[in-house]
Amino acid sequence: MTTGKKKAKVFNPENTLKQKVGTGGFNTEDIEKAQGALDNNDVDFAPEARSLLEELGKATKKLADSKTPKNDMPDVLYPILQLKAQGGMFNYPAISVISADIMLFLEDVEDFDADLTKILESFHQSVKVLLDLSIKEADDKVAIQLQTEFKAVCERYLKKRNL
Numbered sequence: 718m719t720t721g722k723k724k725a726k727v728f729n730p731e732n733t734l735k736q737k738v739g740t741g742g743f744n745t746e747d748i749e750k751a752q753g754a755l756d757n758n759d760v761d762f763a764p765e766a767r768s769l770l771e772e773l774g775k776a777t778k779k780l781a782d783s784k785t786p787k788n789d790m791p792d793v794l795y796p797i798l799q800l801k802a803q804g805g806m807f808n809y810p811a812i813s814v815i816s817a818d819i820m821l822f823l824e825d826v827e828d829f830d831a832d833l834t835k836i837l838e839s840f841h842q843s844v845k846v847l848l849d850l851s852i853k854e855a856d857d858k859v860a861i862q863l864q865t866e867f868k869a870v871c872e873r874y875l876k877k878r879n880l
Contacts, residue, residue: 755806762807763848769796769803770841770848777837786829793837794823800844809853811860812844815867822871825880832874843867 776792783789797816804812819840826833843863846852852860 758807760807762803762809763851765803765807766800766809766812766844766848769799770844772796773800773837773841777834777841780829780837781831781834783829790823790829794820797823797840809847810855811847811852811857811864814855814860815840815843815847815864818864818868818871822875825875827878827880836870836874839867839870 773793773796776789776796780786780789780793797819801813801816801820804810804816819836822836846863847860850859854860855864
């Protein structure tokens with residue numbers, strides 16, 4: 718979805734922590750135990766996702782009313798990033814996929830306008846539909862259709878603004 722205009726800068730920081738603690742690895746049993754806990758978790762992510770959506774709604778409204786929208790954009794990005802990360806961890810990959818799409822889209826956005834508010838509201842509604850219908854898998858027919866339509870809206874927005 719990126720247009721190639723902006724290139725991410727890669728920084729290779731000094732690995733001072735590694736210098737302090739040395740090299741080595743993790744015990745294989747510990748890794749398998751941790752992976753098992755992730756794979757077999759029974760946490761109900763829906764209430765947390767709804768809370769993050771509420772936070773996103775407030776941040777979107779604040780952004781729409783803001784005189785300095787660039788300063789308020791992190792408040793919008795935080796709940797989206799949490800939905801992306803936690804959706805995958807708590808067995809809602811459909812939410813992770815659509816959250817990743819909007820994150821990529823927002824990287825290309827330069828200014829905030831009313832259309833962007835509508836796109837953020839559309840994202841909010843899309844995630845709410847996934848939660849309401851208990852759609853977890855990214856390859857679900859409804860999830861694919863939501864993602865396809867959402868991507869198309871984002872691409873039209875970027876094309877209209879030559880981004």
